[in-house]
Amino acid sequence: MALIVQKYGGTSVGxxxxxxxxxxxxxxxxxxxxxxxxxxxxxxxxxxxLLGLARELAAQPDPRELDVVxxxxxxxxxxxxxxxxxxxxxxxxxxxGAQVRILTDSAHTKARIxxxxxxxxxxxxxxxxxxxxxxxxxxxxxxxxxxxxRGGSDTSGVALAAALGADECQIYTDVDGVYTADPRIVPExxxxxxxxxxxxxxxxxxxxxxxxxxxxxFAGKYMVRLRVLSSFDEVGAQGPGTLITYEEDQxxxxxxISGIAFNRDEAKISVMGVPDRPGIxxxxxxxxAEANIDVDMIVQNIGASGHTDFSFTVNRGxxxxxxxxxxAQRGKQFEARELIGDHRIAKVSVVGIGMRSHVGLASRMFxxxxxxxxxxxxxxxxxxxxxxxxxEKYLELAVRVLHKAFELEKxxxxxxxx
Amino acid sequence: MALIVQKYGGTSVGxxxxxxxxxxxxxxxxxxxxxxxxxxxxxxxxxxxLLGLARELAAQPDPRELDVVxxxxxxxxxxxxxxxxxxxxxxxxxxxGAQVRILTDSAHTKARIxxxxxxxxxxxxxxxxxxxxxxxxxxxxxxxxxxxxRGGSDTSGVALAAALGADECQIYTDVDGVYTADPRIVPExxxxxxxxxxxxxxxxxxxxxxxxxxxxxFAGKYMVRLRVLSSFDEVGAQGPGTLITYEEDQxxxxxxISGIAFNRDEAKISVMGVPDRPGIxxxxxxxxAEANIDVDMIVQNIGASGHTDFSFTVNRGxxxxxxxxxxAQRGKQFEARELIGDHRIAKVSVVGIGMRSHVGLASRMFxxxxxxxxxxxxxxxxxxxxxxxxxEKYLELAVRVLHKAFELEKxxxxxxxx
Numbered sequence: 001m002a003l004i005v006q007k008y009g010g011t012s013v014g015x016x017x018x019x020x021x022x023x024x025x026x027x028x029x030x031x032x033x034x035x036x037x038x039x040x041x042x043x044x045x046x047x048x049x050l051l052g053l054a055r056e057l058a059a060q061p062d063p064r065e066l067d068v069v070x071x072x073x074x075x076x077x078x079x080x081x082x083x084x085x086x087x088x089x090x091x092x093x094x095x096x097g098a099q100v101r102i103l104t105d106s107a108h109t110k111a112r113i114x115x116x117x118x119x120x121x122x123x124x125x126x127x128x129x130x131x132x133x134x135x136x137x138x139x140x141x142x143x144x145x146x147x148x149x150r151g152g153s154d155t156s157g158v159a160l161a162a163a164l165g166a167d168e169c170q171i172y173t174d175v176d177g178v179y180t181a182d183p184r185i186v187p188e189x190x191x192x193x194x195x196x197x198x199x200x201x202x203x204x205x206x207x208x209x210x211x212x213x214x215x216x217x218f219a220g221k222y223m224v225r226l227r228v229l230s231s232f233d234e235v236g237a238q239g240p241g242t243l244i245t246y247e248e249d250q251x252x253x254x255x256x257i258s259g260i261a262f263n264r265d266e267a268k269i270s271v272m273g274v275p276d277r278p279g280i281x282x283x284x285x286x287x288x289a290e291a292n293i294d295v296d297m298i299v300q301n302i303g304a305s306g307h308t309d310f311s312f313t314v315n316r317g318x319x320x321x322x323x324x325x326x327x328a329q330r331g332k333q334f335e336a337r338e339l340i341g342d343h344r345i346a347k348v349s350v351v352g353i354g355m356r357s358h359v360g361l362a363s364r365m366f367x368x369x370x371x372x373x374x375x376x377x378x379x380x381x382x383x384x385x386x387x388x389x390x391x392e393k394y395l396e397l398a399v400r401v402l403h404k405a406f407e408l409e410k411x412x413x414x415x416x417x418x
Numbered sequence: 419m420a421l422i423v424q425k426y427g428g429t430s431v432g433x434x435x436x437x438x439x440x441x442x443x444x445x446x447x448x449x450x451x452x453x454x455x456x457x458x459x460x461x462x463x464x465x466x467x468l469l470g471l472a473r474e475l476a477a478q479p480d481p482r483e484l485d486v487v488x489x490x491x492x493x494x495x496x497x498x499x500x501x502x503x504x505x506x507x508x509x510x511x512x513x514x515g516a517q518v519r520i521l522t523d524s525a526h527t528k529a530r531i532x533x534x535x536x537x538x539x540x541x542x543x544x545x546x547x548x549x550x551x552x553x554x555x556x557x558x559x560x561x562x563x564x565x566x567x568r569g570g571s572d573t574s575g576v577a578l579a580a581a582l583g584a585d586e587c588q589i590y591t592d593v594d595g596v597y598t599a600d601p602r603i604v605p606e607x608x609x610x611x612x613x614x615x616x617x618x619x620x621x622x623x624x625x626x627x628x629x630x631x632x633x634x635x636f637a638g639k640y641m642v643r644l645r646v647l648s649s650f651d652e653v654g655a656q657g658p659g660t661l662i663t664y665e666e667d668q669x670x671x672x673x674x675i676s677g678i679a680f681n682r683d684e685a686k687i688s689v690m691g692v693p694d695r696p697g698i699x700x701x702x703x704x705x706x707a708e709a710n711i712d713v714d715m716i717v718q719n720i721g722a723s724g725h726t727d728f729s730f731t732v733n734r735g736x737x738x739x740x741x742x743x744x745x746a747q748r749g750k751q752f753e754a755r756e757l758i759g760d761h762r763i764a765k766v767s768v769v770g771i772g773m774r775s776h777v778g779l780a781s782r783m784f785x786x787x788x789x790x791x792x793x794x795x796x797x798x799x800x801x802x803x804x805x806x807x808x809x810e811k812y813l814e815l816a817v818r819v820l821h822k823a824f825e826l827e828k829x830x831x832x833x834x835x836x
Contacts, residue, residue, distance in 0.1 A: 058505040065504070
């Protein structure tokens with residue numbers, strides 16, 4: 001009947017028992033007559049263990065060789081899952097990224113998928129076989145093993161669904177869908193039955209860990225029907241999860257605010273008292289980009305007496321490196337009175353497609369935080385989200401009060417109209 | 419100067435520190451101007467861990483998928499070693515079996531090498547690069563991952579040396595050469611500077627764990643100059659190890675007996691009271707071969723009153739299966755009074771090229787064992803070895819007294835002339 005791509009993350013395949021459970025779940029769908037491509041991650045903890053070995057040998061391991069090492073994690077899982085499927089009497093076959101021929105560019109550790117050869121997989125599917133594919137990995141034109149970077153298995157799943165024209169791409173994870181906020185912080189948080197592509201994109205990029213951002217972008221580009229589900233539901237009693245929709249006309253029926261996202265993996269750097277002249281942003285961020293450090297939020301304050309202050313956030317793991325790069329360039333590329341860094345920050349975002357047509361949401365957000373005495377350090381907005389940087393210690397409080405302020409606990413309505 | 423293939427086993431690469439040491443050793447040879455191909459095994463314990471995961475999922479895991487899982491062990495090591503080499507400032511590049519294109523047949527878990535594409539490796543060597551290749555694995559004509567079976571990394575090393583026409587294939591292990599007996603059992607055991615190919619073959623097949631039998635066969639076929647060395651010697655103070663020679667005319671100068679080998683991984687099965695008629699051996703062993711069980715020693719005693727007893731040994735891991743196969747066939751393929759199995763046996767062999775021209779060695783062996791009250795259960799001989807099966811509990815004693823009886827502790831002479 002339907003052609004379904006299912007992706008199971010590291011927690012879902014984190015032990016032999018869990019792999020056996022995934023096999024039962026796959027078997028259940030197969031019995032219903034679906035044609036199945038199953039994409040898997042490395043067993044939970046395995047990628048970190050492998051990268052840890054490499055980092056014991058070199059502070060900056062060679063990226064090509066790092067990929068050779070890291071790609072083995074998923075290869076183990078495809079073999080084990082296929083063994084489990086065969087033990088259930090099903091016909092199944094595993095493929096590494098290289099064996100499918102998931103062609104990527106040569107940007108080791110963060111390669112991008114260029115093309116997928118679907119001929120072999122199609123042959124197996126036509127023969128009634130379940131196809132098990134290693135996520136996170138591919139091969140470049142020269143035959144080198146590549147990996148897509150963290151969370152890349154989601155992207156593999158979506159890319160395979162796009163290439164095969166699958167009816168649905170199901171991302172199985174340890175939560176049963178996309179929530180209005182992290183339920184560990186906001187117990188009243190509610191699962192969303194559906195969410196628009198744009199909202200999902202903002203939630204993913206704003207630190208909601210459910211789906212990896214590039215996979216959402218990929219899904220949007222090829223209009224892949226994407227669903228987030230729990231791999232811990234009883235087999236046969238699978239919840240509906242959260243469906244990512246593309247129908248623009250549904251937007252009006254959707255809640256104004258769909259959720260609160262947060263991210264505590266960032267650090268803030270402020271360059272104080274730089275000359276307020278054209279080109280200063282490039283003078284500061286150019287060397288950062290050259291050092292391959294991703295910048296997230298950028299804020300430039302209005303200057304006084306010909307000087308201005310310039311702030312941006314980076315991934316916390318690259319915070320020290322970013323500061324070093326700036327110290328090295330200060331006095332050469334740009335003059336600055338002071339460099340200030342802070343890694344005890346958190347970013348909190350309110351996301352909702354309804355923002356497009358509803359004003360006053362920002363001020364409600366700011367008032368809610370002010371009422372709790374939470375100082376806002378940076379603000380950044382897009383059409384459908386408002387993100388603020390605050391002191392890390394207020395993170396949970398901020399998420400909870402915003403969730404309440406926008407009445408996200410109420411079923412059917414994301415937030416009251418302003 | 420020379421083109422050398424070095425192979426490092428699981429113990430030699432068993433930890434990050436040991437991998438770092440292997441890198442230093444490789445660097446030392448590289449500085450001397452040698453061109454190097456380095457073949458590595460999985461880190462010690464890793465293959466067992468991976469196979470254990472698979473066996474938790476199925477008693478008889480699918481062989482193709484077992485290879486997919488097992489091959490990751492060596493892939494991790496090639497990446498890590500290459501990272502360590504680059505950290506030392508050397509140019510190096512890793513290859514999986516598939517990336518080299520080590521073409522094998524499709525006999526998963528015990529594939530045989532058919533061909534090696536040396537073009538890419540040659541290009542790297544010409545560019546001054548150290549090439550690091552995953553042992554134990556290859557790829558079949560359909561692109562499936564294959565493995566060569568236990569100890570297959572030795573075979574990979576020798577096969578690469580043959581394909582590249584290397585000047586020497588060095589097998590690094592946790593001992594500093596081939597000994598007249600296992601030094602853990604016989605403290606007086608002595609390292610042999612050289613040993614003939616035929617003796618090495620008998621020692622390897624008789625259970626000396628230094629070299630894997632197929633690698634020795636392969637070396638003989640292509641006349642690869644093979645040397646066994648320790649990877650635990652100080653870098654720069656490498657011992658000479660043991661060289662495997664092919665010069666027939668040296669045989670006369672060699673010791674008569676080169677060593678005592680043993681194997682406790684076997685089990686004995688006796689089929690008692692079978693009709694003494696043509697075809698009975700095939701009737702018994704045919705089903706065993708069909709079940710893919712390797713048989714080692716075979717002995718048929720002289721029968722009385724039209725009946726005979728038939729005994730053979732199998733790998734201890736296949737003992738139960740072999741008994742089941744025979745029980746199923748008994749009464750159909752052959753009649754038998756009784757099936758008797760014993761897995762508490764050991765095989766002890768005396769090996770030496772001098773046996774060809776010296777008589778009385780067998781009787782000296784039998785007398786030595788008799789003097790200690792050790793009963794011989796089975797005997798099998800070849801041109802250059804005598805193997806006996808005894809009760810496992812006498813194994814260490816037997817090896818020690820035989821070592822002494824043949825005066826193997828004396829330097830320069832393997833055994834006194836009889």
